[in-house]
Amino acid sequence: MKNILLIGTGGTIASGVTAEGLAPELSSEELLRQVPGISKICRVDCRQLFAIDSTNMTPKHWVELAHTIHREYENYDGFVITHGTDTMAYTAAALSYLIQNSRKPIVLTGAQKPIGFETTDSRMNMTDAFLCATQDMPGVQIVFNGKVIIGSRACKTHSKSFQAFSSINYPYLAVLQDGRLLRYISHAPTEPVRFYDQLNERVGVLKLIPGMQTDVLDYLLEKNDAVIIESFGVGGLPSYDYADFYACIRRHTKKGKLVVMTTQVSNEGSDLAVYHVGHRLKSETGVLEAYDMTTEAVVAKVMWILAQTTDFEEVRKRFYTPVACDLLYN
Numbered sequence: 529m530k531n532i533l534l535i536g537t538g539g540t541i542a543s544g545v546t547a548e549g550l551a552p553e554l555s556s557e558e559l560l561r562q563v564p565g566i567s568k569i570c571r572v573d574c575r576q577l578f579a580i581d582s583t584n585m586t587p588k589h590w591v592e593l594a595h596t597i598h599r600e601y602e603n604y605d606g607f608v609i610t611h612g613t614d615t616m617a618y619t620a621a622a623l624s625y626l627i628q629n630s631r632k633p634i635v636l637t638g639a640q641k642p643i644g645f646e647t648t649d650s651r652m653n654m655t656d657a658f659l660c661a662t663q664d665m666p667g668v669q670i671v672f673n674g675k676v677i678i679g680s681r682a683c684k685t686h687s688k689s690f691q692a693f694s695s696i697n698y699p700y701l702a703v704l705q706d707g708r709l710l711r712y713i714s715h716a717p718t719e720p721v722r723f724y725d726q727l728n729e730r731v732g733v734l735k736l737i738p739g740m741q742t743d744v745l746d747y748l749l750e751k752n753d754a755v756i757i758e759s760f761g762v763g764g765l766p767s768y769d770y771a772d773f774y775a776c777i778r779r780h781t782k783k784g785k786l787v788v789m790t791t792q793v794s795n796e797g798s799d800l801a802v803y804h805v806g807h808r809l810k811s812e813t814g815v816l817e818a819y820d821m822t823t824e825a826v827v828a829k830v831m832w833i834l835a836q837t838t839d840f841e842e843v844r845k846r847f848y849t850p851v852a853c854d855l856l857y858n
Contacts, residue, residue, distance in 0.1 A: 530570045530605040530662045538580040539612025541639035552579045582612025587727045594626035598723040606633040606661035620679035621825040624668045624852040625832035626724045629717035633665045649690045656704045676702040680825045680854035697820040728834035742776045754786035763798035764805030777813045790818035825854045
């Protein structure tokens, strides 16, 4: 029987009803007692790292999660992290860069309703997560509503229903039905596991809207080392009379700031070469393009890269080097 470490961080799955709304209050040991069937699947040790709503999750929490798994990596066959759904995709993406080439499963799960509710998805998600953690399912993944999603491709696409997460521009790794794992994709690392312990938090995201002026982008670039711009469609920036985004980007990139273009559209990714508004941007300003990556993955990858280097050519090289299947088209 395999040994699995359960790491609790809070979230809806561990929440109880208070006068001010749901708030995390159950420990990882208390969660485990709610699903006694897990004891037939594996041996479990518990570690409570945080007890927070995932809205309060920060890059410092991601680094601490990675540190904990690093310390315990040789002691367990797999890891299950219970986590709030709102930022779970960001945490899964961050761990995909902080822990690379793991042959052991690192599984995140949670719930849309607390484990104490009569109609809850908690018990099923936890059981499925432990089933995956005992299988040959390497790397970071989200297990939710019977689906297994690679950590770099997950996105929360439903705010209330049990089908909370989708796999963006990449197939599900597997599905779980009646306690059985049906695998679609099998991949194994070819290099030893590698842990990282730093992220650069000075990364911002700007969602472009029609009529936006450049002062918003100017402010974000002043305050951050990198800004990710979520543009329209396949990508590009407007060039109306009263705003010159191109000049703004040139000014800041000359100071060493990084600009990455992505799209607000969930599926199929960006392609700046299609329209003049994108082609000119890429050819004249040197911005990077996210292609089919999720915004969550772009944020985490840029934080990880900028913690390693600020040399632009090295940043570009690392950004376009796929990690954990985060990038297929470039």
